[in-house]
Amino acid sequence: MKIAYLINQYPKVSHTFIRREIMALERLGFPITRLAVRGWSEVAPDLEDQAEQAKTRYLLQGGALALVWASVQTLFSAPGRWLSALALALQMSRRADRPWPIHLIYFAEACLALRWLREVKATHLHAHFGTNAAEVAMLVNAMGGPLYSFTVHGPDEFDKPESLHLREKIGRASFVIAITFYCRSQLYRWMDASQWGKVKLVRCGLERAFHEITAPPPTGHRLVCVGRLSGAKGHLLLIEAAGLLAAQGLDFELVLAGDGEQRPLIEARVAELGLQKNVRITGWITSTQVRDEIIGARALVLSSFAEGLPIVLIEAMALNRPVVTTWIAGIPELVRHGEHGWMFPPGNAQACADAMSACLTCSHEVLARMGEAAHSRMLERHSIDIEATKLAGYFRDTHKTVSDRRQAVSG
Numbered sequence: 001m002k003i004a005y006l007i008n009q010y011p012k013v014s015h016t017f018i019r020r021e022i023m024a025l026e027r028l029g030f031p032i033t034r035l036a037v038r039g040w041s042e043v044a045p046d047l048e049d050q051a052e053q054a055k056t057r058y059l060l061q062g063g064a065l066a067l068v069w070a071s072v073q074t075l076f077s078a079p080g081r082w083l084s085a086l087a088l089a090l091q092m093s094r095r096a097d098r099p100w101p102i103h104l105i106y107f108a109e110a111c112l113a114l115r116w117l118r119e120v121k122a123t124h125l126h127a128h129f130g131t132n133a134a135e136v137a138m139l140v141n142a143m144g145g146p147l148y149s150f151t152v153h154g155p156d157e158f159d160k161p162e163s164l165h166l167r168e169k170i171g172r173a174s175f176v177i178a179i180t181f182y183c184r185s186q187l188y189r190w191m192d193a194s195q196w197g198k199v200k201l202v203r204c205g206l207e208r209a210f211h212e213i214t215a216p217p218p219t220g221h222r223l224v225c226v227g228r229l230s231g232a233k234g235h236l237l238l239i240e241a242a243g244l245l246a247a248q249g250l251d252f253e254l255v256l257a258g259d260g261e262q263r264p265l266i267e268a269r270v271a272e273l274g275l276q277k278n279v280r281i282t283g284w285i286t287s288t289q290v291r292d293e294i295i296g297a298r299a300l301v302l303s304s305f306a307e308g309l310p311i312v313l314i315e316a317m318a319l320n321r322p323v324v325t326t327w328i329a330g331i332p333e334l335v336r337h338g339e340h341g342w343m344f345p346p347g348n349a350q351a352c353a354d355a356m357s358a359c360l361t362c363s364h365e366v367l368a369r370m371g372e373a374a375h376s377r378m379l380e381r382h383s384i385d386i387e388a389t390k391l392a393g394y395f396r397d398t399h400k401t402v403s404d405r406r407q408a409v410s411g
Contacts, residue, residue: 001399003030004122004146006113008133010036010056011049014228016287017204017311018128019052024207024388030395033120035059035113037132045286057116059109059136067108074111078144085110085142092135097163106132110139122146124174124395130157134169141172147398151177151202152187154308154329155232161190170198174398177202177391180309180330202391204311205384211318214375215295217367221360222253223324224297226290226312227304229260229281234303234326234346236262236269241303241352243273245360252360254301256281257293294319298367299359304328305346317378320371324355334381340374 005022007015022032034056044050059067075082089107093100113136117125125140127133127150137148150173157166170176170191175198178184184199191198227233235256242254256266256279263281270279282293290312294300300316301324309330316323317334322341325331337343342355359367 001030001124001395002033002120002122003124003126003395004033004035004117004120006035006125006127006133006137008037008129008131009039009042010034011039011044011046011052012042013045013049013284013287014311015128016046016049019048020205020207020384021388021391022052024205024384025392027385028388028392030392033057033117033122035116037109037136045284046288059112062112067105067112070112070115071108074114074143081143082111085139088142089135089139092165092168095163096165097160103135106135107139110136110143110145114140114143114145117145123399124148126150126395129153130164130166130169130176134173135165138169138172147174147402149173149175149177149394149398151179152183152308153179154183154186155306158186159306161186166190171195173198175200175394177394179204180333182330182333183308200390200394202394203382203387204309204314205382205387206314206318206378207384210291210315211375211378213291213295214320217298217321217364217371218296219364220253220296220298221251222255222297223299223301223356223359224255224257224293225301225303226257226293226316227302227310228258229256229262229266231262232304232306234305235266237347237349237352238301238303239266239269239273239275239279240349241356242275242278244349244353245356246273246275246278248357250357250360252278252356254279255293255297257285257290259283291315291319294321297321299324299341301356301359302326303346303352307331309334314378314382317374318382320368320375322359322367322370322374324352324359334377335374336377339370340377341370 036056037059040058040061044053089103093103123146125137125146125148127137130152134150141148167190178199187199294316299322307329324342326346327343328346344351344355
């Protein structure tokens, strides 16, 4: 089997889980072709991401001319399938969150991807996220390309399943991967019950080298929040909670590791509440720096309003750190309140402050015990080699079924 991966942007600081999955499959002996829509000009701080960048082919890198030429070639080689896929692309543009010209671009991307996949004789195409990458994979298949599957993470797919035409993408896919039971339940809402068997559970994982790096909890009063500074992550509420802690006279430092569109709003609110000595924003940093920030903190804190299952939560637990987090989406499947950290309802600044206060004031022994429990919990559920082996099994099963059907027809 020759597997290809299709991602909207690759590599990406916040998508290290895709890199880990690809590399784990390669350790199992699968040759992986990497395709991405964009990302060739992005700065890749990590050496591993730089190496991935060099291995990836980018659909938009050649500009409009390359897309048009690929479309013309596909039209003349298979006009019937070309027209069928074009009709499907226009169908996907109805009641969509993006206008029809964008879906014609997806169609052209699929034509170019089809040519590249045939060059490497790819037998399966796997996409991450149920958004544009899954649509391109579906169009590739409609034009006679390989079977496809895709992984759904959320929360975008859960917010707008109808405008993303999630039902159509699932219906045409060989199988779909959900990263949590919660994720799977949301997919069940938008597909026929007769097809529920298509949805497989494969968790995001960490490699052994990551979770073998552990350190005892620090004696200071630092908390770290890692993630894009966006509305879904709830940073503004986290700052409100920090203001409540400061009003109580608690000594603490809150590190926001990341960057994003809400940074000016967050910085302004920090200034309004006089929290400049308590809150530090790092901007984008490497995965090694993220790890160092987590190790240097008592706990990871997340105030998210919407999630799938945050990878950074898994990383913090792997590093023997308890977590302070909202009880949303797939998080309660991993974190148990009082055992691996503290959980609080989303959108409640006082509850967030109370959970942070409990973490800041508990004993070193409690932190250490929770950190060890969190580490054990992560090892039980999020080994990338175990999860990649599951995914590899689904690839093999799919193609064995196809092979058996062909043999039955020819026989």
